[in-house]
Amino acid sequence: MATGMNAQVLFPTPDLYDSGMMNMYINAARETARARLDNFMYYYDKAVDAYNDKQWNNVIFYVRKAFETGYEDKQLYYMRGVAYERQGYLKEAKKDFKTALKQGYEDAQKALDYLESKEKQRK
DSSP states (O other), rough: OSTTOOOOOOOGGGGGGOOOHHHHHHHHHHHHHHHHHHHHHHHHHHHHHHEEEEEOOOOOOOHHHTTTTTOOOHHHHHHHHHHHHTTTOOOHHHHHHHHHTTOOOOOHHHHHHHHHHHHHOOO
16 A cells, blocks of 8 residues: 555545446345345255155255255254154254244144153153
8 A cells, every 4th residue: 555645545436336336236136145045945845855755864954055045944944853853863853843933833832842752751
């Protein structure tokens, strides 16, 4: 950076923010959001298929990938909770069921009740 009396501080000029430039940024943001949603839906579908096929490791993997897109879904939390429960990870299952319930997935309450009865049987 130049110093001294002749140094100038350059500020962005108004034409930097012209409508063409702004449209370019807006379109890029839309494309990024669309790609994220497409990725979410891809992994959502893969998670559902894995759930229906009782491939519990794949359910966990695809739900994690779906959530990495920045989107969430109460049914995915529930499905991952079931996958965790089937693999014996009860603490993780309980956490996902609680999240699904908070987001309005009412079947998660039945799953939580089942886990609690299972925990009581172990004691």
